[in-house]
Amino acid sequence: MGVQGLFTFVEKHPRIYRDVRFRMSRLVIDGANLIHLLYFDSGLDQNHGGEYAAFEELIERFITALRDCGISPFVVLDGGSDYTDKKLETMMQRAVDRIKKAHRAAVEDSKKNVLPQLAKLMFRQTLARLEVPMAQCYAEADQEIAALANEWQCPVLSNDSDFYIFDLPGFLPISHFQWEAVEQSGSQSYIPCKKYNTSSFCIFFNLERQLLPTFAALAGNDYVKLQKMERPIDWTQFCPAGDGIPSHLEGLLCWLRDFHQPEKALEAALGLMRELSKKKKAEVLQGLYLGMQEYKLPSSALKRFFVHGAAPPFPTFEGVKGLVPDWTRLPLTQARLTSDILDVLLLQRNNLSLPVDHGDMPSINLTSTAAAPGDRVAGQLTLESLDQAESSQRLQVLLDALGVTEASLSRLPPQLRLPVAVTCYWLQRAQPCPDQSLLKVLLLGLSNGDALRQRAALQMQNERCKQKLSVSVGHAFNQWQACLKDGVYLNQLLGRPLEEPQIARLYEGTLVHDLVHRIRTGKLKQLLKYDRSRVKQYKSMLAIIHQFHSQKASTPASDNQETVTPPRRRRLPLGDLTANLQQLFLLCDDDEEAEMEVSSGVRAQEELHLGDLVSVKTRYRAKERNNRSKNPELARKEECRGDPVRW
Structure with a gap:
């Protein structure tokens, strides 16, 4: 360190x-x-x-x-x-x-x-x-x-x-x-x-070159905190007189000039700690020697990996042997498996994410730690032989943990399946419950990717302003990122049954915060031209999330299966979105088509009530069929153009 x-x-x-x-x-x-x-x-x-x-x-x-x-x-x-x-x-x-x-x-x-x-x-x-x-x-x-x-x-x-x-x-x-x-x-x-x-x-x-590790150990290391002792050595007393502001490192270097061997230097340093007991001096000396050992160079364990692709053997220290499955060595060394697994297996703890967040808010990591894979499949697998399990079993463990089904994700391209599954999980677990603007912005980023980022970056650069950080919005998106990170790591451990999403294509912080602000204040400007494939992708993701919430609301927990009780489902607050909907659409160049899409979008705002999805869709489609029968020209144009996106 x-x-x-x-x-x-x-x-x-x-x-x-x-x-x-x-x-x-x-x-x-x-x-x-x-x-x-x-x-x-x-x-x-x-x-x-x-x-x-x-x-x-x-x-x-x-x-x-x-x-x-x-x-x-x-x-x-x-x-x-x-x-x-x-x-x-x-x-x-x-x-x-x-x-x-x-x-x-x-x-x-x-x-x-x-x-x-x-x-x-x-x-x-x-x-x-x-x-x-x-x-x-x-x-x-x-x-x-x-x-x-x-x-x-x-x-x-x-x-x-x-x-x-x-x-x-x-x-x-x-x-x-x-x-x-x-x-x-x-x-x-x-x-x-x-x-x-x-x-x-x-x-x-x-x-003397051989005294460099001694210098580092005496300057302070992770074994002995000499500067935190009751009476630490004042190395500045050995600085040359009149040499500017005295430095403890320079004083230590000046003191070490009189020595040629590390052992003699350490004995003399202990002599400067007169107030220490004999037992304490022995502890300090041992710590200093251990600190010096850190700078001894062993033969490289990674040379063979870089040349031949062979993972190094795992250390055989006391208490470590047998705790880490042998099959994990290669993916760990390749960085295809997070090293967090080592902390969990060896130390029974894990270092949690610490993003920018208000200290009074609950830890964002509580959101992603509320899930547990169902016993139905996970109970049949062991970590020691996880690499040999059927891919279908490993996939089911991941889906059970996120609370989604394989069929619900099948309509999405492979790179979006894990992010959408994580988003479903986040909406169910996040506290406070994310509002509709946060969901829309996340899905907009997932579906439109680079083009949206480029136009938004240019627009924000031209405006030369940045909205002040919203703590509540930041907290919600931090929870989503924590869920995504842990979802990706679980996917890695299970051998990637779902394609790992490219992080750079999923989220851009300043953009999503800016879009949320624009949606909430009615100041959202057009960022993209109409793109049928992206609209279809957006609608597919939204439909999956609608379906997920409908099923969660209507499916009771099984009496004979232990489950994690989710927080009570709340309808996502909508507010008055009518004015904003006219700005949310990806407008095409044709003004008549744009006007028709806006009109359809305003009518479709009912669909944002996630719990009422099925009944709303039925009513809307009946009304849409009625409108088409009365206006053949409208029906013809919609068929040529494709369905408008409904936010």
Whole structure:
């Protein structure tokens, strides 16, 4: 997790770096670090649930820049939490800090560097689509990244300060990696950047190289919190006099100059802790040695995976053996299976999503944790042999968990089946119950995809304004994303019985928030031209959701089957939508056709009462047949044009 303050400290001494023209090389990339820095440094919106399409395009440009310079990227991702729990205190404190940041971001509508929920999933999907070699570790990735780079004799790309300590062929800080400014030298392209070597650091501070891990351990690690002890060592006392503001890292480096071996330095450091008991000193010494071990480089466990596609063996630590099924190793390493499963199996807990949300609101994760697969099929399967189960069984477990049927999804294209099933689940479980405008906006985004995003982005750019974040709308969409993420992860565990949806095509935060505001204030403008295929897709999704709610309302729970009792169904509030309906349609160029569609839409607003779908449809269709018999020309035009979309 890095040496606190070391990155900033090194930045104050730029002579440690060397300017290089990086090209024609392998590059081991710290994936977790890259995700955060790319998203946060790009200026993309963080508070409305993520700008995934724009983030996807950014990742594509990054990979293209590398390949244009003959650079072969190998991305390594973090896995589960450390099974020894030695970093639990640090993780808990960082989770508390993220919750506070997320609350402040929601209240102030300001950027606090809170990563959107689906950004990591979308990052992995994009790399897979671009065929970028990628590996997910079983635990934290730093040591594996360093080991692989050491065996391949290539640099590491990251901003994690741990890589200032590992003895590597080279470390390229992302902050100085100018991938957006590719330059030419003759016929060769290169990326201007700065390179760090431990030898340069040690020469600059007159330090023996073997003392770097000792420096990191004494500066503070996840085993021993020296700075939090009752009487921590004041390293600033060893800073040269008159050398500006004293730094504890510089003071520690000055103190270490007198030593040549780590053991002697550690003994002397314990001597500075005179108030500690003998037993406590032994504990501190053990923690310091364990911290130093983190920087020893083993043989790479990922080299064989990248070359031959073979997953590394799972660690055989005490208490771990046999808890993780062998068949999961390869999909875990390929990042086709979320590493959350490791935390559940090894630690019986899971790290929950912490998006931008008001601290007084209930956790969004309560929505997605209310489901349980029915005993009918799930009870017949075991995790150890889940990969051998029939595909129909695995599909049924997923459908049971989401509360939908295979037949209800059959009319949809494969890529929309899981998102629509999740939306049905979300409408049933979300609290408070989402209103109709939220549902319409979600389905509009699902059905219209890129074209809608492009026109909306242009329109919002021209208007040069952004609506203030609505906490209630954000909370509802956060619940939907939590349901989608967990639905995708369950689908992965079950071997993808439904096609995994591409996140970048499903949701665009600033767009959906803007559309909700426009619907509610009657200011929605036309974003798309009429598209029969998209209209048909929208209507199919809406009909499925109507049917789902009708069945939930009319089907009693079985007496002999234990079920999860859903919250009481409430009719979605509609308000006076008549005026807005005239703006909601995807108008065609023909004014007469547009007028007819608007008229049909106003008549069809009754259909938005989900519980009354069947009776409303019957009445509407009878009325429509009557109108056609009285007006043959109208019937002819409707047949040529196709059914109008009814929101």
